[in-house]
Amino acid sequence: MSPRPRKExxxxxxxxxxxxDCDTGVDDAVALGYLLASPAVRLVxxxxxxxxxxxxxxxxxxxxxxxxxxQPDVPVAIGAHDHLSHGFGGGAPHVHGANGIGDVELPRSxxxxxxxxxxxxxxxxSHEFAGELEIVAIGPLTNLxxxxxxxxxxxxxxxxVTIMGGAGVxxxxxTPVAEANIGNDPEAAADVFAADWDVTLVPLDVTMEHTLxxxxxxxxxxxxxxxxxxxxxxxxxxxxxxxxxxxxxxCALHDPLAAALAVGDVTATRAPLVxxxxxxxxxxxxxxxxxxxRNQRLGDLHHDGHRTRFVREIDRPxxxxxxxxLTGMTSPS
Ligand code: BDR
Ligand code: CA
Numbered sequence: 001m002s003p004r005p006r007k008e009x010x011x012x013x014x015x016x017x018x019x020x021d022c023d024t025g026v027d028d029a030v031a032l033g034y035l036l037a038s039p040a041v042r043l044v045x046x047x048x049x050x051x052x053x054x055x056x057x058x059x060x061x062x063x064x065x066x067x068x069x070x071q072p073d074v075p076v077a078i079g080a081h082d083h084l085s086h087g088f089g090g091g092a093p094h095v096h097g098a099n100g101i102g103d104v105e106l107p108r109s110x111x112x113x114x115x116x117x118x119x120x121x122x123x124x125x126s127h128e129f130a131g132e133l134e135i136v137a138i139g140p141l142t143n144l145x146x147x148x149x150x151x152x153x154x155x156x157x158x159x160x161v162t163i164m165g166g167a168g169v170x171x172x173x174x175t176p177v178a179e180a181n182i183g184n185d186p187e188a189a190a191d192v193f194a195a196d197w198d199v200t201l202v203p204l205d206v207t208m209e210h211t212l213x214x215x216x217x218x219x220x221x222x223x224x225x226x227x228x229x230x231x232x233x234x235x236x237x238x239x240x241x242x243x244x245x246x247x248x249x250x251c252a253l254h255d256p257l258a259a260a261l262a263v264g265d266v267t268a269t270r271a272p273l274v275x276x277x278x279x280x281x282x283x284x285x286x287x288x289x290x291x292x293x294r295n296q297r298l299g300d301l302h303h304d305g306h307r308t309r310f311v312r313e314i315d316r317p318x319x320x321x322x323x324x325x326l327t328g329m330t331s332p333s
Contacts, residue, residue, distance in 0.1 A: 070332025
């Protein structure tokens with residue numbers, strides 16, 4: 001009989017380097033916690049962008065959350081304040097609270113954002129981890145579009161891009177047809193979808209179907225570590241916002257679903273490669289993601305030459321998995 005492997009001989013896979021681009025509101029904070037708690041990936045940099053709130057206070061939230069998680073060394077850079085064709089519109093305090101994190105006051109980290117723009121951080125990391133770096137973008141796509149403008153060869157060094165955004169068959173959430181991340185900067189989104197890289201788009205069609213319940217929030221509030229406990233508080237405001245949508249206190253898991261798909265802990269069971277057009281007109285369709293989902297009834301129909309997969313379904317409910325990962329977080333030593 002062959003000997004059982006000793007524990008020290010089991011070599012864990014090296015965590016994959018990941019850059020997060022975010023507008024740190026409530027569900028971004030949940031996604032951040034999830035990524036920090038996932039051993040398969042290592043956050044090597046975070047850039048912020050205006051969306052739920054302005055990019056500078058989004059960086060402050062990010063630094064405070066990192067400190068709370070006991071992982072203060074992840075570089076954080078402030079990115080675009082304004083969008084490609086227009087100024088920042090003031091964010092979504094009715095959804096995320098005036099400070100972006102449900103009006104919960106976190107202990108303030110002593111760390112400041114690093115000097116330089118988030119675009120520079122992303123470009124630097126793309127060289128440092130050429131061919132390996134994965135991007136998760138859970139805010140408007142302004143920083144990614146600016147990075148592509150500054151250096152179109154960026155696409156050659158990026159392994160994958162996972163984006164929370166858009167709505168295909170589902171209704172929009174900031175207009176009848178536009179989802180917030182795409183609708184806040186449609187020109188940037190159009191540039192990012194036109195670039196030659198592998199994109200996984202995680203739209204409202206699937207994120208609205210994965211939720212946290214009040215019982216999950218209570219589980220987070222009772223967790224051992226300060227990070228999940230803070231998330232339990234931060235989610236309170238977000239639950240208020242979603243109550244009229246779902247008919248009870250609960251919330252959608254937009255950004256956490258993009259994070260979980262990027263990590264690989266959940267798998268897309270329906271995700272056709274399809275052309276995506278972003279409406280950049282000034283009309284009522286502005287910000288709509290027009291995904292060619294015709295003839296998909298019998299299964300995924302992949303369009304030749306297209307590299308954006310549009311996630312329609314995943315293999316299991318995200319909520320219970322998310323709670324398990326977050327409550328497994330440990331207190332900083
Ligand atoms: C997206 O918009 C933001 O409000 C959320 O953080 C999420 O990234 C959902 O439409
Ligand atoms: Ca977000």
